[in-house]
Amino acid sequence: MANDKGPYILISLYESLYKQKYNRSPRINKFREKWGMQDVIDSVGYERAKELIEYYFRINKFNHPLQFFFYNFDRIDRMQKDIQNDRIHRDHLREETRKLVEGIE
Numbered sequence: 001m002a003n004d005k006g007p008y009i010l011i012s013l014y015e016s017l018y019k020q021k022y023n024r025s026p027r028i029n030k031f032r033e034k035w036g037m038q039d040v041i042d043s044v045g046y047e048r049a050k051e052l053i054e055y056y057f058r059i060n061k062f063n064h065p066l067q068f069f070f071y072n073f074d075r076i077d078r079m080q081k082d083i084q085n086d087r088i089h090r091d092h093l094r095e096e097t098r099k100l101v102e103g104i105e
Helices: 006-022 030-044 046-056 066-104
Strands: none
Touching (some): 006 046, 006 066, 030 066, 046 066
């Protein structure tokens, strides 16, 4: 399972996003970090792990360390889901308010 290329692909994604954001490559021992990435994949799945890495670079975090991602990916996942649910709820409330206002006028 750990011999799969998935962790290496995600680590490469992390490296490319890091380089894009900071104009320098991170120092990563890919062989060591593949185990942490494999744990992320085992917990949330490959596609969700990819989404979380991309989301991680959109949040305001200094230097975006890989170890922080490994230790907090579950919190990042929960935070992103809460934000999406809140956005859906606000859109629903906005639509109900619009209908009420149009009904009054």
